[in-house]
Amino acid sequence: MKYFDDIEVGARREFGAYEVTKSEIVEFAEKYDPQPFHLDEEAAKESMFGELIASGWQTAAICMRLSVEHITDVATLGGLGVDSLRWHTPLRPGDTLRVETAVVDKRPSERRDDRGYVTRHVEGLTDDDTRIISYDGIEIVARETED
């Protein structure tokens, strides 16, 4: 298991992929983002996007799913937040999302000596390397204690 002090700034990982279906896009949208261009193909044709696309929040959630599945050796305690999230290109039914990630910053907690904060830059890309989403996720990671 990797603790805060084991994590190196610059470390990179690539993993995935996750294929998103039309029914999953509509199901997420009905519950969390009921805008016409996430719900209905005909309505989506009239939108800026011209076709049915996934909610940006679903795209972020899929990156989270891939991260939880593949980054299993880090003593993560939870998430602190996210900076600079951008939706570059819409995710469409049938697209397959994969993740490229790099540790870009780490700092120990000033108040608690049992944890630190690790910032990971995340890029969500399709098969053909189209950039769908990017963000900097800040995780709370445990420090190894000496008992």
Add this chain to the structure above:
Amino acid sequence: MKYFDDIEVGARREFGAYEVTKSEIVEFAEKYDPQPFHLDEEAAKESMFGELIASGWQTAAICMRLSVEHITDVATLGGLGVDSLRWHTPLRPGDTLRVETAVVDKRPSERRDDRGYVTRHVEGLTDDDTRIISYDGIEIVARETED
């Protein structure tokens, strides 16, 4: 309908609420964030949080749902991204989330005269005013054209 030029920096809105259930928390986690403290009450007791909590991405998605439901008079074309998202306090089964939001910035697109960007600060709070999540969401909003 409010277009880009109709939107005033400083304008505030409050709406909600959305009650989150245990089954909805587990269902979201199974699909998008399968960490033990989102999936299982017993496992959650061993975590930093001490109890079952919602995925932070679900918390953000609930704020999106409330925003789509209640901000129906703005000519939004889609989302550009999110800055400074922070998870302050976990959302738990039975909690009710409401939203307070304020327009904090707007700027016309430099490349397209038919749209601009509006930044809205969003706070997700429970009934007892516990701050759960905050972020700055950047929306693409249409400008009224003269045809």
